Amino acid sequence: MIHKSFFFCLWIWLSRGVFAAGTNEEKSVSVTEGETVTLNTDIKAQRDNQILWTRHGSSDTRIAEIYKQNIDMFDSNVTFGDRLQMDSQTGSLTIRNIRTTDSGLYKLSIFSRNITQSFSVTVYAPLQIPVITRDSSNCSSSSERSSVSRCSLVCSVLNVGHVTLSWYKGISVLSNISVCDLSTSLSLPLEVEYQDKNTYSCVIYNPISNQTTHLDISQLCHTCAERMQPSPLVWIVGFVSLSVLIVVPIFLKWKSKQATQEGNQWRRPLVRSTQPRAKESSLGLQTFQGPSYV
Secondary structure (H helix, E strand, O other): OOOHHHHHHHHHHHHHHHHHOOOEEEEEEEEEOOOOEEEOOOOOOOOOOEEEEEEEOOOOEEEEEEEOOEEEOOOHHHHHOOOEEEOOOOOOEEEOOOOHHHOEEEEEEEHHHOEEEEEEEEEEOOOOOOEEEEOHHHOOHHHHOOOOOEEEEEEEEEEEOOEEEEEEEOOEEEEEEEEOOOOEEEEEEEEEEOOOOOOEEEEEEOOOOEEEEEOOHHHHOOOHHHHHOOOHHHHHHHHHHHHHHHHHHHHHHHHHHHHHHHHHHHOOOOOEOOOOOEEEOOOOOEEEOOOOEO
């Protein structure tokens, strides 16, 4: 006599085999904007297979179908242009140069096998590199008189969505802020001591990528007194400017004096010679002429 437990196990096995074929399994797919993603069917299409892809939103939209090895892309070119492709052998769907607007739920239906499968596609915008700047608004005499001066910093990113921005000290998280909206600007403050030797970094990340900027305290953090001191370039510019102010007037005065002397030479009056010049006559005798002018 067959034990009742055998029939119970057989029923479970059969129910799994029958109903599993129609189970709607959902897979999550995350990708960065601009990349190419393929939603695989994991089968090899048979001649009589009918494979349909739909996109779920406010209403279900048919985007691609293969039936008896003939492919129909419906009106998908309106939304996807030439970025959508369906494999004639497997029925897999490929989206090239994917955009954030392509995010959503895609449903695969294989009618001959009673299989349905959903793909939740999330497209993330490329991450920007965080920018760390010094907050100079606290540079006051009161802060300078404090026993331990601190440097105020801000890490910022612009036009991001579905990300988390964090400050790290070594590998430990100091603070973070998250946003789920699109095109949002984030900023996260941090205070460190001027002589702090620890390693700090600002990190922005989403589920598939991250960007990091490391803090250089010696480069960004200077006391207010140090920041008020002119840089070497300022000294050089000041020296050159002072030299020009001194040298140019002296040069102009010298040129003016030279021009005056040359003008006086040209305007010198004729000098009358009071000494007669001797002239030898044809008889060998010297005669004297009257005064001449030179």
